[in-house]
Amino acid sequence: DQQVKQNSPSLSVQEGRISILNCDYTNSMFDYFLWYKKYPAEGPTFLISISSIKDKNEDGRFTVFLNKSAKHLSLHIVPSQPGDSAVYFCAAGTGNQFYFGTGTSLTVIP
C-alpha cells in the first residue's frame, strides 16, 4: 500500500525553464513533508521540507507547495539547471516514520 505516490517516473525540461515535480499522499495525519535529491551511486540528499502549518516554503531556486485538502505537494525548480538532473523523492510522515515515493527522474536539457 503506497501511501506516497509520485506518478511521473520521469520528466525532461529545458535549461532555464521551470521544473515541476508532483507528489500525492493518502494519509491526512501526515504533518511533515520533504524532498530529497539522489544522484547515481549516492544516497538521497535532503533538499527542502515543509510542515503542515504552511502551504509554501522557499529555498533559493527551490519552492515546495503543499495543498492539504488535495493531499498534494509539488516541488518547483526555477530556473532549472543541468546539475539538477537527478532522481527526486518526496517523503511524507509524522514523528519518526516517513514514507517515500518511488521517485521522479528529472533531466534538464542544456
Next chain:
Amino acid sequence: DSGVTQTPKHLITATGQRVTLRCSPRSGDLSVYWYQQSLDQGLQFLIQYYNGEERAKGNILERFSAQQFPDLHSELNLSSLELGDSALYFCASSGYSGGAYETQYFGPGTRLLVL
C-alpha cells in the same frame, strides 16, 4: 559527502544465507535509520535506533534485525535470504534528540544481490 558511511558497497550472496550490513553515522548523530529500496520502489523505512535503543519500527521482516552499538554504529542483519531481498539498503542518521522532523543524512547505500 554526507558523513554517513556504509559497508560493504556491494554484496552478492545466495538464498538462505545471512549477511550483515554496517553503518557509521555522522559524527555526533545519535539516531540511525535503515531503509530498503527495491527495484521501482520507493524507500521503505525499516527501523530506527536512537542512542542504542530501538525508537521506531517500520516494515521490517522478522528475518531482519538491527542493533546500535555503544560507539553508535549500527548493523542490519538479514537472514534466510530470499531472492526478493535483493535491494539497495540505505542507512541514514540524524541529530541529537532522535525526535521528529530532524533532517536525515543518508549514506551511499549497500547493494545486495541474492542469487
